[in-house]
Structure formats: structure tokens, C-alpha cells
Amino acid sequence: MPSIKQNNSYGEASIRVLKGLEPVKQRPGMYTRTDNPLHIIQEVIDNAADEALAGHGSRIGVTLHADGSISVEDDGRGIPFGLHPEEQVPVIEIVYTRLHAGGKFDKGAGGAYSFSGGLHGVGVSVTNALAKRLQVTVWREGQVAALCFGNGGDVIEPLVLRKASAGDRKHGTTVRVWPDAKYFESADLPRAELLHLLRSKAVLMPGVTVTLTVEKAGQKDPEVTTWKYAAGLRDYLQQSLVADPLIPLFEGAQYASASESENFAEGEGAAWCVAFTDEGTLLRESYVNLIPTVAGGTHESGLKDGLFGAIKGFIDLHSLLPKGVKLMPEDVFSRASFVLSAKVLDPQFQGQIKERLNSRDALRLVSAYVKPALELWLNQHVDLGKKLAELVIRQAQTRQRASQKVEKRKGSGVAVLPGKLTDCESRDLLFNEVFLVEGDSAGGSAKMGRNKETQAVLPLRGKVLNTWEVDRDRLFGNTEIHDIAVAVGVDPHGPNDEPDFSGLRYGKVCILSDADVDGSHIQVLLLTLFFRHFPKLVERGHVYIARPPLYRIDAPARGKRPAAKLYALDEGELEAALDKLRKEGAKEGSWSISRFKGLGEMNAEQLWETTLNPETRRLLPVSWLDRGFDATGTLLGKLMGKGEAQARRDLMELRGDEVEVDV
Numbered sequence: 001m002p003s004i005k006q007n008n009s010y011g012e013a014s015i016r017v018l019k020g021l022e023p024v025k026q027r028p029g030m031y032t033r034t035d036n037p038l039h040i041i042q043e044v045i046d047n048a049a050d051e052a053l054a055g056h057g058s059r060i061g062v063t064l065h066a067d068g069s070i071s072v073e074d075d076g077r078g079i080p081f082g083l084h085p086e087e088q089v090p091v092i093e094i095v096y097t098r099l100h101a102g103g104k105f106d107k108g109a110g111g112a113y114s115f116s117g118g119l120h121g122v123g124v125s126v127t128n129a130l131a132k133r134l135q136v137t138v139w140r141e142g143q144v145a146a147l148c149f150g151n152g153g154d155v156i157e158p159l160v161l162r163k164a165s166a167g168d169r170k171h172g173t174t175v176r177v178w179p180d181a182k183y184f185e186s187a188d189l190p191r192a193e194l195l196h197l198l199r200s201k202a203v204l205m206p207g208v209t210v211t212l213t214v215e216k217a218g219q220k221d222p223e224v225t226t227w228k229y230a231a232g233l234r235d236y237l238q239q240s241l242v243a244d245p246l247i248p249l250f251e252g253a254q255y256a257s258a259s260e261s262e263n264f265a266e267g268e269g270a271a272w273c274v275a276f277t278d279e280g281t282l283l284r285e286s287y288v289n290l291i292p293t294v295a296g297g298t299h300e301s302g303l304k305d306g307l308f309g310a311i312k313g314f315i316d317l318h319s320l321l322p323k324g325v326k327l328m329p330e331d332v333f334s335r336a337s338f339v340l341s342a343k344v345l346d347p348q349f350q351g352q353i354k355e356r357l358n359s360r361d362a363l364r365l366v367s368a369y370v371k372p373a374l375e376l377w378l379n380q381h382v383d384l385g386k387k388l389a390e391l392v393i394r395q396a397q398t399r400q401r402a403s404q405k406v407e408k409r410k411g412s413g414v415a416v417l418p419g420k421l422t423d424c425e426s427r428d429l430l431f432n433e434v435f436l437v438e439g440d441s442a443g444g445s446a447k448m449g450r451n452k453e454t455q456a457v458l459p460l461r462g463k464v465l466n467t468w469e470v471d472r473d474r475l476f477g478n479t480e481i482h483d484i485a486v487a488v489g490v491d492p493h494g495p496n497d498e499p500d501f502s503g504l505r506y507g508k509v510c511i512l513s514d515a516d517v518d519g520s521h522i523q524v525l526l527l528t529l530f531f532r533h534f535p536k537l538v539e540r541g542h543v544y545i546a547r548p549p550l551y552r553i554d555a556p557a558r559g560k561r562p563a564a565k566l567y568a569l570d571e572g573e574l575e576a577a578l579d580k581l582r583k584e585g586a587k588e589g590s591w592s593i594s595r596f597k598g599l600g601e602m603n604a605e606q607l608w609e610t611t612l613n614p615e616t617r618r619l620l621p622v623s624w625l626d627r628g629f630d631a632t633g634t635l636l637g638k639l640m641g642k643g644e645a646q647a648r649r650d651l652m653e654l655r656g657d658e659v660e661v662d663v
Contacts, residue, residue, distance in 0.1 A: 021097065021129035021153040028183050031126045036186045037070075037179035038193055040130055043123040044072040044175045049201050049290045051076025052208045057172070062198060063213040063222075065176075068187065069133075073174040078140030081147075081159060090159050092136060092145065096128045097153055124175070128153045133178040139169050152180065195225070197292065202227035203236040204290050204341050233273040233339045241337060243280030246391055247384045250274045250377060254369040255343065265345040265561075270366045272303060274338040276388055286340040288347050288357050297350070297357030299342040301615035302366025308332045309367070310374035311392055318382075320389045322397075326453070328431065331396040342366060346580055360609075360616045399428060418483035422447045424456045433508035434487060435546065435612070436460055438522050441600030442607075446512070449604030450612055456506065458487050463518075464525045467532055468640035475533060484529070492533040495629060499536050509543050510619065512611065514598040515550040515569070527622065528640050531632065538622055539629075547618035548602070548611040552594045553577055558585040567610050569618065 024031050033039045041062075051057040057076035064070055080091040087094060128134050128149050133156075138145045144164050148157035164170070181187035195212065202210040206229055214223040229235055234251050255269030286293045286300050293299070308329040315321050342362060350356040378385035417423065420443075426432055434456040437443045443459030450457060465478045472492050476482045485492060489503035511526050513519035523545060530543050537543055549567035551574045557563045561584060568574035574593070581591060596602060602610070611617050624632045638647040 021099070021125060023099070024126050024129035025152055025183075028126075028130055032130070034184055036188060036190055037130070037184050038189050038197075040127040040179060041070050041072070041177060041189065041194075042197060043127050044177065045197065045201070046291060047124060048072055048074035048076065048173070049205070052205050053290055058207065059209045059211075060198075060201065061211045061213065062194075064189070064215060066215040066217040067178075069176055069178045070189070071174060071176040073172060075169065075172040078138040078171050078173050079136070081138055081140070081143075081145040081161070090147075092138065092147055093155060093159065096124055096134065096136065096147075096149060097155070099125055125153070127177060130180055130183045131177050132180045135176045137174045139164060139172050144168055199227050200236075200285065200287065200292060201290060203229050203232055203339070204287055206230055206232040233271060233341065237273045237275055237283065237337065237339050240283045241275055241277065241280070243277040245275040246278055246335075247276055247381075247388050250374060252370070252373045254373070264361075264365055264368075268343055268345055268365055270299065270302075270340060270342040270369055272338060272340045272366075272370060274303075274307065274336055276335055276391060277337060278335065278391060282335070283337040283339070285338070286342070288342050288344055288349075288362075290341075291349075293349075293355060293357050295350070295356035298359055298362040298615060299340060299344070299357050299366050302342075302363040302368075303338060303340050303370055304329050304333045305363060305615065306367040306370030307336065307374060309371045310378060311388065313375060314378045314385050315389045315392070318386065318389070320386065321393065325393060325396050325400065326426075327392065327396050328399070328453075330430070331392050331399065334395050335391060340366070346583075348576075358618075363615050399430070402428070416486075418458065418487055420459055421483070421487050422450075422457045424450075424454050425452060426454050427505075428454075429504065429507040432456070432506045433510055434458055434506040435510045435512045436484065436526060437599070438513040438519060439598070439600060442512070442514075442598065442602075445599065445602055445604050445607045446612065449606075449608035455612060456487070458483060460484075460522075463522055464529060466525055466640055467529045468636070469642060472533060481529065485534075488534075488537070490534060490537060493536060495535045497536070501536075501540075504542075507542065508619075509537065510546045511544070512546040512548070512599065515548050515596065516598070519598075524639065528636060530622070531636055535629070538624070541621060541623070543622040545620045545622060546611050547620060548596070548599060548607075550574075550596060552596065552606075553581070554592045554594070555581055556586055556590045565606075567606075 028034050032043075045060065045062065048057065048060045051074050052060065054076075057074050059075045061073045062070065063073075079095060082091060083089065084091050084094055129152050131152070132150065134149045136145075136147050136149075142164050144162050145159060146157070147155070147159045150156035179187065198210050198212055202208060209226060209228045211227075212225045216222070234249060237249065251271075251273040253269070253271035255267055256264035258266045284296075284300075286296060286303075288297075288299060308327075311332050312327050315327070321327065342357075342365070344357070344359055344362050344365070346359075347357055347362070348359045350358050378388075421434075422443075424432055424434075431454040433454065435446055435450070435458070437446050437457055437459050440459050440461070443457055446457045446459075460480050464480050467475065467481065470478075472494075475492050476485070487505065488509055489505040490499055490501060493499040509530075511523050513522040527543075527545075530538050534543075547569060549569050550571075551568040553566040553568065553574070555564050555566055558581065566577050566581075568577050578591070582588070599607065599611075609616060625635065638644050638651055641647070
């Protein structure tokens, strides 16, 4: 049989540089959702909404054309179409063809946008990259500009200018998009999600008219739906509730003024409306600069923190809490429906699709406004406050009874817990979590910085044994693995076993190691242990990886912002933080940057703020590869098998030419 010679050459010519919009077309899933084109259309809608949010527009219109294209029009200022002073290319062309370009980066005084959701700079350029055709028409300064793109972002009809005629509008932008079906699982827009998105824009911008027009082939008159809300959040929440609220809706809005000395930028703040119900389905919606954050984030955590602080304070003031009952934030939040709209100057989102807000300052921002407002309301309406307190205490008692039942099912003969485990006080799996911490030094900081009620710490000495080829009945010969199994409360098992989870002691098992190469190695060793010998823990969603920061930036005072300590997960976040400091007026080099050599260098307060606090930390859930359990096992086998050195070499040679450099 003839041998097949593979061409595995790897040299300078093997490195491919992706330019322009190529990265988006190569891996669209990194930039947008690929189940349908709604998100790339939402990017255009968000731009129109940003104009209204900035006070320059009062109308947004969306049209679903019979040919499958979608138009979005607004009456804002219109995208500038003159030559960019540095690039010498029409600005409108740069906006639609360059990643990381746009007016939302200009946050200085007099910038184009003070508050907006489009901060990644890859919004409508992604829309253009994933479209067969995209047409832009702008009315601005007495002129009309038209430009057309095709083939995934190429200019196919160059910019054409004409003088505006009497029938033209004075200002605004219309964008018409033909999404390219090859990038999406379905070419159809989900109508219900689109309706909800447009309705929410009208709710969050009282006085702005939002219209959806649906054309149908063969029908002369299109279907038109219009939204315009005068009362905003209150009307929306009231109409959406399926059960009567226990107390009147708690609503408010507050934004930082120029005279405030707190560490908030002028105009930052939040509007909210909260309803407490004893039964029925809850409605929970949050937005940041009009962008829907369906996965929540730190602004929702700020709302929870503010509500909990005010209600707990009221209960303590009136001595309403029965003996033996401990309140937790979820007791307050579990029966709360809300609509929250936050305005944040420079929001940091998780991922390009902006589903979750990560900005740590947003928690303090929202909490600082919600808590005093609710405290005042409760003390002005004591009878209603006591009615709300009864609901919260009932939720706490129900939770504690449920956790006691779990404890009773454990029975006698529970293994003695490891001596180095610093356990938590609660036995509620919904909140309990154990941190497997690299080293005794970091373990000491974690013990001091943790929440003793819900967080346990188990320090690990050195690197855990590679268990890929260790028999299950020999696992407990290793002290570290024995301690992990006993602390978690689940015995080692295989993928087809049905282990006894009645002894599970924590809802989250969190791997906490240094943000360096050794820390990554420890993560892989522990992930190997869980995959090979505790796969059901992973399958049920109990295993997580904590991500501590690698850098600390000591930022100087700038403007009304006092000196502060900032943290960055990696080099990319470090550069983004420095850019933000520059835009806030900090002089180049006025800050100092420290690189954490390990968790042991963090004091308890820093470790809590960056890595342990559930509201501000980065915690990644662990799951199988998209291709499933077997594919995950195959990859881990190549990485961890003692006899797989050649497979690891082949893997590096095979993937070596896939290095990409975005420019």
C-alpha cells in the first residue's frame, strides 16, 4: 500500500494575517449569534436608539421587506460622510468596514455619545460582514449621501452625494440589510423576539415612537405596529404582571449630577420599577444604555444589593426577624419582578453580543441609588413595609427548611471532613460553594476574604496527581484527591454510573489557581480528575473555574474621580483599562501597574473584590465540548495520557499553522 506523505511544513509563509472583516466571516460565532440574523439587525437598531438616547432623535422605524431584507431608519443626526482626517476615507465607509471603529469610543467632553451600548466597535461592521448586500442612506447638512456594500463588506457602489430636495428629510439615517443565509442556522427573524426588542426600546425611551412595518408579497397594505409609552417602566411592568403586587410598585430614577462628588460620572445612574408578588411568573428585564442584558450582570446585582440592604435594615429596625432565621439576598429577590434601565458611561460587557454586564462600578452605582430610595419609602409606609417583610421572612424560612431536609437525608456515618477544609455555615446547595485553592498562602487570604456563610475553602498542596490513567479504587491513596472527594460529598464514579448525590455539600465546586502557566496546569489536572472520576458533577453543572486578575492598576485621581485600584484579567483588559484612564483625563504614565505573581500576593479584601464576590467575580462554568462527552474525552486523552506524547506533537504540528493575527 503506498504511503501518503503529508505536507506539514511550518514556516514564515504559514502565518496568515486576517484583514478587514475577514475574522468575522471566518468565525462569525465569536462576534454574533448564528442561530438567526436578529442580533446583526439589533446592532443597527441600537445605533438608531443611541441617537434617541443622546437626545437627537424621536423616531425609529423597522421594516421587514417582502424580499427578505430589513430596513432600519431614524431621524438622528446622520452618520458623517466626510473624509476621516487620518484615514482619508469617507467616515461612513470606515464605520461599516473597519472593526473597532465608531463614534462611541469618543467619551471626552463634547464627544459624539456620552452613553451608548455600542462600545466594542464591531457592531454594524459585523452586520456588513455577514450580509449579501447593505445599503446606507444619510441625510445631513443639506445633503443626501448613499453608499452600498456587497459580498460581505466590499464597497460595490461608492459614496454618491447630492443636494437635498424639498421632499427630503433634513437629517437621519436609513440602513437596508440583506443577511447572508449561509452564516445562520435559519434566515428568518424570530418575530416574538423582535417585537419584544422594539417594544422595550419604546418603554425605555418615553416619548420616542417605534414602528414595525411588515410587508407581505402580494398584499398592498403592509402590517404596521407602533409603540409609544408616556409612563415608561411603570406601564410596562404593570401590563406584564400576571399576579397582583403585594405592595404598590416601587419605582424611581436617579442620575449623577455635575455637582456630585461621588465616584460616578455626570449622567450615570438608573431607572427602575419593582413589583413583589406572592405567586405567579416573574418578569425580569434589565438594560444598559438601552441594550437588553438578558443574562443580567452587575447592574442587576446592584439592584439586588440595594433591595436587600434596605429591607434587611427595615426588618432589623423593627425587630421583625424570628430567632434562628438568617436572611439572604435571594430571600428578598426571589419574588421580585423588575424592569431596570441603567446608564453607564463605559460599560464592559461579557462577549460581543452584550448579554451580561461585567462593569464592577455598576453594582455600586445602582445600589447607591436604590437602597436609600427604598429605605425612605419603607419608613414612610411602615404597614406596607411589614407586609413585605413577612413575605421575605417566609421565603427565608422555606429555604432553611429545604436545606434541613437535605441534611437529614445524609444519615449517619458521614466521613470525617478534612482538617484543612474551612467550611461554611450554611447547608443550602443553592448558595454553598467550595474553592479548591492553589497553595496554603492563597488559602489563607481566601479564608479571611470569603463569605463565611456560604463559601468554604480547601487549600491544595502543590500540583494534583494526573488521574487520567489511575484506577478508581486507588484514587484515595492520594491525600489531596481523598480530601476533595470527602469535602464535596460525592464518591468517584464513571460516566454511566448513577452516583449518590444526597451527600453533596456544595452547589458550586470552584477551581481557584494563579493566573499563570502553572495555574493553568493545575486547572487542567483538576479538570482531568473531575472528567475522569466525577463526570456527573460536571454534567450537572457543579464545576466552575474562578478567574483572578493578572494585573492591578493604581489609578490617579482624574477629574472628580478619586484615586482607585483597577484590575485586569489579561493583557487585553489591561490595555482597555489604560485607554479608559486616558479618556478620563489621566496623564500618560501617572498610573502604576503591578503584576500578581500569584494569589498569595492578594490580600483578603482584594481577593474578595476580584475573585470571591459573586456579584463582581469572573466564574466560568465547566461543560463538555460542543461535540459531546466522547470528543471531550478524546482531547483530554491526547493532553494527559502518558503514552500520547506523539499525539500531542502531532496536535501541535497540525494546529501550528492556524495562528491568526488580527490587524
